[in-house]
Amino acid sequence: MRSLRFLAGTAAVAVLVAMSPAAPVRAAETAAAPGAGPRLLGTLSAADITRHDRTGKADAVESTATVAAGTTCASTAARSKERALGAVTSCTRLTPKVQTKRVALAADPCDIGESGYWIYTRSGSCFKDFEGEYWLLDAQGRIIGTADFLVSGSMTLSPGRATFTENLTVTVTDTDRQVLALNIAMDAACSGSCSMADANPWDGMVTLVEGASASGSVTYAASPSAGAQTNIQTSYHMYVVALGAIPIQPNYNWSNPWNVRCDNSLAVSGTTGCVYADVRAQLVLPLSQYRAAAATYAFAQIYLIDHWGAEDSPLRRQADSGIAGSNRRATCETPLDPFIPFDDSVVVDDSCDEYPFAATQQGGTTGSFCADIVALQEDDGLWYFYEARADKPVNFNEPCVRGHVPLGENEAAGGKVGSLPQSERIIDNEAYTVAIT
Template sequence: MPALAAAALLTGAAVQPAVSATPTRDERPIPASAPASASTSVDKERLDTSGKRSGPTGEDCADAAARARRAGGVKRAYGCLTRLSPAEGKAALRAAAASAGSASGVLAAPLPVNECTGDEDGYWYATRTMQCQIDPNVQYTYFDSNNQVKATALFATAQQLDLKVNSLQWTETDQITMLSHTGTLPAGLGVSWTTNCTAPCAPSSTKPWARTPIADSQNLKSTSTFVAQRPTSGYQYIDVDYQLSIGSPDAIDLLPPITWGGVEVRCDDQYAVTNTGGCVVPWYTPTLKLPRSEYGSSADMIEWAQHNLSGHWGLRGTGQPLHRLQGDSQRRANRNIICGNTKFTPDPNVQSDSCDEFPFAGTYETGALNGITHGKDCAQVTAVSAGTSGDLAVDWPTVTTVGTVTGSEKCVRGHIPAALNSDLGSTYGGFVVSARLGDNDPFWLSITF
């Protein structure tokens, strides 16, 4: 059968240096110069529920004004801070650009900028160590004592949290920009913003702005530092939420502040990764990228399995994520079931042949935990020689099947040159550290070129 590559296609917490996870057969020691491919994906993932934020609307403002009048009348000017729907926000942005004389629809005051630039829709986005949002849907409306609209102002908020996998300290940068306004706003219009984080976060509350004046086209920006109190065991989950009000001493605030959440930070100390503490965004699923140019037939074996076996392990869009298995003894037992000395016979036709298996013994998807008692019951493949350049990834780039494959096998076992097998294992070990994967944490796996 031909090669199958194309066929498949915390107060006072000290920061400690990062070190590798405890070496095992499936998370092999990381070389002094770890492969550059030991990376998490830089692609952001969206938290789909976060764009549906609740907040006062224009209808809430009208109802509040009516109640005030019935209670004795609004004797002086008042203001309402509301959240627009995404459609209303887009319409307001277009109107603001048009009022600024921009035929291209570009605002005179640009939206605030962070890692969510290009995704200014009010949703939270994240990588493993970053979470951000840009929300252009905040509006302030100013009424006189006769209930007539005197002015409006459109605002955008932006936030970005930057975490570290080897530190219990992180920063958050908050921004608010007045994108445009109509009419004459009340004197002393100012912003009040409070950030709250649950224990064990310190400080538990910060106030980047307290009635800080803001004017048309102005951007306010503030960076705060937070620390997780050193976890004693397991994980600590920290929720962060926000409160925003905009108003003036010359206008009654008819509505409560806008509030929102959607931020969760997970910290641990020597739990997910030995000898270091760190924090991640727990709902983000990172991607381990393995290039063929470095791992040759070892990478091809994985891609073949992802596309040709029913498990599709780690194949985003088709299969389910893989999940790290952290226990050393269990990993060794899994490895022995698939590749033990009495269960695998090296092939003299494969250079420095070694037993390579997928899903990894260091994942919960390993065949050894899913009904396989001997590696012979996995699908069998062997590396195919393509030359003698001295570059193993080039000389042994692909695999071909051995015997009959049904497609329903729960694993694949391959005859793969030892260096390719070992280097790929080291990269998985580096990925565990760079993504701070804990026990049962999910991850995707992508074979690249």
């Protein structure tokens, strides 16, 4: 049971919450009456988290990256089947949309992608159903035969491997009496410190009638030097001709608008891995799992002036464990203002949980400048934030927070923070956001 002295005035707090439906409540200007118990700083519910979300977790965000559409025409070969049909020119056009979309969180970008768009997550990408057209022109420039096709590709990156794979598919969707089928070949390439054992998703030309598809995969291998990174751009070449014709050169070439970043031992010592670094990493901490720790970080995001971890105020990784240790000591163990734990009647196995995290560039503020708070969940399901010390009033302009958090919850959240560089391939000083869900 919590200290009755600490929770004195809880009934009055409940009345305050009931009178203020626009929670979370911020009681910055409300001083506690003498003997009324600790000062209430605010409250938090699941609805508040959604309403005050600053991490920019929109399902899709348009990017300025573009993929150029293009048309390629060439003369048909003498004595070719196309020439026998009266066609002196064959043309191919691929028409992707001109905008790229970024998706922050998704297992497979192709599951949520729209046709005609590039879709990205940090660990993969998808270009979905790029529309292609093939047509034949006679000597007077009239169209005498057409066929349509779709091109798609799905790439999967690994934060712990130097290789990554892309599945490529072409489907013929429409033909006519002059173009009964298409012969299609395809290959891929990559720039930077990258190589490919086989650039072709399938061998040679495949003949595709209406409704038929060709699929296969290509594998890219990154080879950045130890302690370095490489930016890899993938590109693609297609050969499309009518049945029986022979391609001379690719009809269409295009490139991935965003680079894949692969590093060797920058994010995780002794390993190589790859991500789309343009998609910012995100640390997701469910309130139901990390409880008082997650609530403490939410308090800092919602109430404190810097709202660290938000999209416009991201944290940056501090990869030096020695500096991270010094940061924690400066915040939680400073002789100027050491953290004073509560007894078990208030917080069981109390510990100092600092935010911003010690393993960030923003961590390490001397604890005397931090807001000391305690987050307690009450029977109504709300989290109540209280001022932990009457001699150290919270003014909401503090650059950091020291939360009174049960040690187990503190360590669980710390473990999640510690594993993020490996799971998301975050290098030193790289920005990431924190989402409390």
